[in-house]
Amino acid sequence: MNQKLLVVENDINLQTILKDYFTSYAYDVFLVSKGSEVMEMIETKAIDVVILDVMLDDLDGWSVLRKIKQTASVPVIMLTARSETSDKIFGLELGADDYLTKPFSLKELHLRIDHMLSVRRSNHIAFQILTNTHEVNIDGKKTKLTKQEFEVLKYLYEHPKEVISRERLLEMCWGYLFDGDTRTVDTTIKRIRHKLSHISCIHTVFGVGYYFEVQR
Incomplete structure (x- = not known):
């Protein structure tokens, strides 16, 4: 299966150059020029890597x-004319996985993307729910x-990366007639985390609830 690359860039000529280059290396390349289109593309196209410029048509x-x-685990490489050290530090602190300034080498960009994908594959965790035995199989x-x-x-x-409230978990996992409160959910989550302490898979959004995403 081809790797899926999302190019977020408002320079149409550069969009074309990147698409032609990476398509020739068997990537599926998707192009957008607006930041508001990015999340839908990531969710609907199962994007593997995002190339992101700072200057876009709508959002920065x-x-x-x-x-x-905040909402996805896809790696992001910043590709921008913003070459100041302070910009690079800011981007990396925000969570960028890599930062490359324009003008740039297509070969270097390609190698950086291949490296990110290689690291991501090596960090992959095999996570399986075994319904019949109430077990979890991890690697x-x-x-x-x-x-x-x-x-x-x-x-x-079954609801990955969706923040689920304690009240909803009580309703769906204990039922309407359960006579406990949301502290029951917190206690259960704590026990699960203890049993699966070799990975991180249930994350807290304080004041809201919990979401599922597997991380080492």
Whole structure:
């Protein structure tokens, strides 16, 4: 399967150059010039890497980068004329995985992207839910969960990166007639995290709820 590359750039000529080059190396290349179009493309096209400029037709690239890193795990390489050291530091602090300034070498950009994809593949975690046994299989290691722990993890797993409130987890995993409160959810999450302490998969959004994303 071809790697999917999203180019976020308002220079039409550069869009064409990048698409022609990476298509010749068997990438599927998608082009947008507006920051407001980025998240939909990432979600609907299963993008593997984003090339992002700072100067766009609507939003600035910094805002787009911040949004990507808040809601997705796709790597981002900044490709911009902003060459000041302070800009590079700012972009990397916001979460950019790499930063390349214009003018640039297509070969260098290609090598940087290949490196990011290689690192991402090496960090991949095999995560499997075993419904019949209430177990989780992570890189071949099985961990047994209680029925309630499994129900909570399974529900979050089935809604990846979606922030789920404690109230919704109570309703969906314990049922309408459960006579407990949201602290029950917090306690269950704590037990799951302890049992799966070798990875990070349930994340807290303070004051809102929890979401599922596997990380080492």
